[in-house]
Amino acid sequence: MTHTYAVILAAGQGTRMKSKLYKVLHPVCGMPMVEHVARNIRQLDVAKTVTIVGHGAEKVKEQLGEMSEYALQEEQLGTAHAVQQAASMIEGLEGTTLVVCGDTPLIRPETMENLLAHHKETNAKATILTALADDPTGYGRIIRNEEGHVAKVIEQKDASAEEQQVKEINTGTYCFDNEALFTALKKVSNENAQGEYYLPDVIEILKNEGATISAYATDSFEETLGVNDRVALSQAENTMRARIAEKHMRAGVTIIDPATAFISAEAVIGADTVLQPNVMIEGATVIGEDCLIGPNSQIVDSRIGDGTTIHSSVVLQSTVGNETKVGPFAHIRPDSQLGDEVKIGNFVEVKKSELGNNSKVSHLSYIGDAHVGTNVNIGCGTITVNYDGKNKHLTTIEDDSFIGCNSNLIAPVTVGKGSYVAAGSTISKDVPEDSLAIARSRQENKEGYAKKINRK
Template sequence: MDKCVLILAGGKGKRMKSDLPKVLHKVCGKEMLNHVIDVMRKSDFESINIIIGKGADQVKIATKEKNVTYSFQSEQLGTGHAVMCAKEFLKDKDGIVAIFAGDAPLISEDTVKKFIKFHEQGGYKATLLTSILEHPDGYGRIIRNSQDGVERIVEHKDCSADELKVKEVNAAMYCFDIKILLNGLEKIKNDNAQKEYYLTDMIEILRKAGEKIGAMAIDFEETLGVNSRVQLSEVERIMRNRINKKHMENGVTIIDPNCTYIGEDVQIEKDTIVYPGNVIEGNSIIKEGCILYPNSRIVSSIISENVTIQSSVILESKIGSNTTVGPFAYIRPETSIGSHARIGDFVEIKKSKIGNNTKVSHLTYIGDAEVGKNCNFGCGTVVVNYDGKEKHKTIIGDNSFIGCNTNLVSPVEVEDNTYIAAGSTITEKVPEGSLAIARSRQVNKKDWVSKNNLKK
């Protein structure tokens, strides 16, 4: 038996006032559509089909690694019409299909699994999710019969005065028997105020055909969709609170959850302390016992045990255990820093490997380099890795001491146990055990100031 899902993602979202398709706006660092896809994947659906329309190429690019298929909706003529566009995807399948919205990212894996179980165990041909609202303005109402079964769903703009008093609303999330759905789609009409094909009409069509229809009520928060920037911020707040609460329950100290921004896919281990203003994104892993002082950004990086970070940016890199970073360090992609290292203020490291116990304390740039263990970089060191056309590599051996204001002109190698005098520009290999001095001898010209009438 097939178990698949359709995700509606064809609308542009005019109220967002954006050139970006609505479903690609991000919540906690991830596109809303990708939140929904990830939940569906965790909920054991075998195949996922995205119904795309406006901005179809952008949606495909954003979801290219998600192993999904696509159906195209050339005109946006309602939710029923969107599902009609997926007939080719559904035609040879026999089982159940769930239908969710790509702009409703708060639905949880637990709820989706309960929903499918409710549908299957109840023997329903159609099941919908609902919520109870004290003020349900704008939502489609669930109209029940005298046996408390679902009679039909009426869109707000089509409700009678009595129907407007109903507080149970449609969450616009469904599960259908595939063959029943395909047959019913042929009977949906667009004789309504909007001249659109409503998927909600399927409920009345199936009831009249004598099919069994179920409804499962859930927390309204999980059903929230996004149609404006205001709603986007509200959904962001809810998801951020969920994420932060999960980490705190797992043993992480978050000093001020309202000012801490952690992506959904981030992993943080116990006894780490996160101060306000930190932004942790992508697939970052923060291991045990770290201290993240205020105002750092960490993206898709691995931070090992007992690392301390202050006001720094770390992108797609790895930091070894017991290392300190910052303040104001910039660790660019493809960098690996060893354990017990020190990366200090106003240091930039790009695509380099830094060994254990090495200190790069301040005002230094290291790019495209391989640095050994127990090295020390003086203030103002620059690895000159770019010749105007190509990047070149610098190799620095273990136990090297690089004096202040040194230029290492790549490609160049500095072997183990070497010293470089301050102010040197190194263009040739420094052999092991050597002191390299690459600067002019000092010359003092006596009385030069007065002879040139420069005395003040």
């Protein structure tokens, strides 16, 4: 039984990106380009994936983890030299090797699957993934023979006027007979202007030995885009964003304006959820069914329950329950847990806190490092005073309590079950169950005092 292997070329620094971040680690829809490639390959029946790393090797390894094995290309001496670094892992094995660049995040798994199938059907030693370009300027051209196989691959600078009219281009993605690949790699020369070893030379070597060279043309030129600079990165982002939005809409999500919806590749969104304009759904966010994500909302690495509304608000690394309402203009900071039917109103900030079912913080409050029970009402302007200048402390508000407006709860402090805190109080001692806590100065009226001030 023969196997399929994959080699991802990810060693280049990408100087045209003009960035401290290595090229293949630049994100497209929130995920590094090379991770898009690795995840797509994982959807194929691949026995072994080898990623060729060089610049930023440790960061690439950290990003991909166990999705791949790794080979180091210490000097970047060309694409053929890069593939040869995988020899210790796959040379001599019977099967097919897929070679993909780590800066091509848009190539779909289905396209790679079709490329592999075409390679086997044509009994080729090498198969090139090609595409038809409206403007092929700058790309190598695919010249086919009468049987439809590849007669030659020619770079634009070497092409005749007639050959330059050909619109089928080489995308830089290949399938090879694995044994033939590594035999031919030993014959590749670096006698060229750049002094590098080029993978397309393997095609010419195999063809001269009488091998069949085939080509599979994808019907989508845009998915073959290689990202070499920030302009191409933006193009890839737009294409990926449209693709992700279409996937969710076809699965039952309403997106009012797909052009302004920023949805990560990892996000999961339930049916009958509505995304209004200018939403950002980032990271591994999961949103349930029948939700409304209002305009200008940002949700990052969070879980949102069914039937919940997030209106013009920010939710970061937190959990929000079912039928809960957040916003407008609320900020749910990391490690917060909101239960079912909770209300977080306008200009409320919640940080590293848990709010039980049916509890409400309707406006203008800060709830930080707090454990809030069920059916608690927290009035306008309430603050859990959690920081003493050195350490953070916990505020506990037990079930069925009522916190009046403009209250300060000085942590560590507990408000017992069923208790009331009078408006304007500063609570620094625990409040027993079923109690009323009042901590404010007694009102005193000085009659006529205003007239004295006005005379001055």
